[in-house]
Amino acid sequence: MRPAAGVKRSIAPHRTGKYFHGMKLPYPSAHDFPLILAPMAGVSEAPFRQICRAMGADVVLSEFLSSEAIRRRIRNTLEGAEFESCERPIGIQIYGADANAMAEAAALITAHYAPEFIDINFGCPVKKVVQRNGGSGCLRDMDLVERIIRAVIGATHLPVTVKTRSGWNDESRDPVSIALRMQDAGARAFTLHARTRTQMFSGKANWDEIARVVEALEIPVIGNGDIETAEDVVRLRAHTGCAGAMIGRGAFGNPWLFRDAQLLLAGGQRAPAPDAAERFGVALDHARLALRLQGDTRKTVIEFRKHFGWYTRGLHGASELRQRLFQVESMAEAEAIFLGYLDPLARVA
Numbered sequence: 473m474r475p476a477a478g479v480k481r482s483i484a485p486h487r488t489g490k491y492f493h494g495m496k497l498p499y500p501s502a503h504d505f506p507l508i509l510a511p512m513a514g515v516s517e518a519p520f521r522q523i524c525r526a527m528g529a530d531v532v533l534s535e536f537l538s539s540e541a542i543r544r545r546i547r548n549t550l551e552g553a554e555f556e557s558c559e560r561p562i563g564i565q566i567y568g569a570d571a572n573a574m575a576e577a578a579a580l581i582t583a584h585y586a587p588e589f590i591d592i593n594f595g596c597p598v599k600k601v602v603q604r605n606g607g608s609g610c611l612r613d614m615d616l617v618e619r620i621i622r623a624v625i626g627a628t629h630l631p632v633t634v635k636t637r638s639g640w641n642d643e644s645r646d647p648v649s650i651a652l653r654m655q656d657a658g659a660r661a662f663t664l665h666a667r668t669r670t671q672m673f674s675g676k677a678n679w680d681e682i683a684r685v686v687e688a689l690e691i692p693v694i695g696n697g698d699i700e701t702a703e704d705v706v707r708l709r710a711h712t713g714c715a716g717a718m719i720g721r722g723a724f725g726n727p728w729l730f731r732d733a734q735l736l737l738a739g740g741q742r743a744p745a746p747d748a749a750e751r752f753g754v755a756l757d758h759a760r761l762a763l764r765l766q767g768d769t770r771k772t773v774i775e776f777r778k779h780f781g782w783y784t785r786g787l788h789g790a791s792e793l794r795q796r797l798f799q800v801e802s803m804a805e806a807e808a809i810f811l812g813y814l815d816p817l818a819r820v821a
């Protein structure tokens with residue numbers, strides 16, 4: 473029976489045990505209820521994925537990669553599919569509106585990178601992508617969606633999963649029908665970011681919709697949208713009965729969210745919040761990984777500035793600190809700023 477909208481539900485007992493195979497994710501995970509780092513262009517790159525895995529994320533995904541660009545062997549795009557073994561289990565996410573290109577991309581990713589799974593992006597709301605029917609643009613043509621899923625499955629032995637939104641717009645909002653179509657086409661897991669494309673990132677993700685999709689599907693459903701705290705993970709699980717939680721923006725500058733959520737899910741207490749020294753330490757570890765994996769260049773540093781900004785959120789004097797960090801030209805400069813902040817004598821000087 474479906475719960476009335478807004479009524480908090482407990483997890484259906486038959487869906488909590490490890491013996492309920494329908495809910496088992498098609499890739500390995502250290503925990504029964506995996507915490508998954510969301511695919512995020514410009515953020516979920518190898519360095520951040522490694523930091524989040526070390527902090528307790530069970531599974532990570534690449535940023536979305538264009539199937540057309542993979543097919544044409546565009547170097548930048550192929551670099552986005554690279555990862556190190558410590559990141560496993562990992563999914564590589566692809567998008568595109570041409571079923572043949574999607575199949576070719578899936579075959580190439582399988583042969584050259586061998587991730588644990590391939591995820592299809594049916595959720596990206598960006599104009600440039602949806603204009604060519606990519607990402608959530610596909611949701612306007614569910615026959616195309618089905619063709620794409622079948623073509624990708626036919627091109628790889630890896631499990632194929634999907635990630636989507638609740639619909640194109642309010643009028644066509646129907647996540648259960650979308651999910652059933654994707655399941656019928658052979659998707660092995662379904663992630664719902666419970667907003668429409670036209671909502672972009674406004675309003676609230678509708679967790680009741682995630683609960684309805686969980687009720688309707690045989691395959692595992694991963695809940696996504698607006699998880700900001702460890703407590704939110706526990707709430708999302710209780711509210712929807714989902715098989716795992718995907719965390720995006722909440723992890724910006726806060727990979728500790730994975731550690732805290734794992735502790736709460738295991739019935740423990742939240743760890744004390746990291747102090748400034750711990751935050752700076754992880755920020756610098758993250759920065760060093762970026763230099764090693766993305767090249768010791770000015771471009772790497774400039775693209776990293778946003779992470780420094782996120783790591784300082786909430787600290788005393790954060791806005792001044794951020795302003796300075798947004799101008800750094802080298803990681804050594806950032807390190808000096810952190811040391812200056814931590815050393816009271818230097819701060820007075």
Ligand SMILES: Cc1cc2nc3c(=O)[nH]c(=O)nc-3n(C[C@H](O)[C@H](O)[C@H](O)COP(=O)(O)O)c2cc1C
Pocket residue numbers: 510511512513514515534535536565593595596635665696697698699718719720721722
């Ligand atoms: C900067 C940014 C980049 C994103 N890039 C992708 C992407 O490449 N593929 C994808 O499926 N979703 C992408 N998303 C959506 C997120 O994966 C996620 O569905 C969304 O942010 C909602 O989750 P959250 O509230 O936990 O952030 C992106 C989101 C952000 C903020």
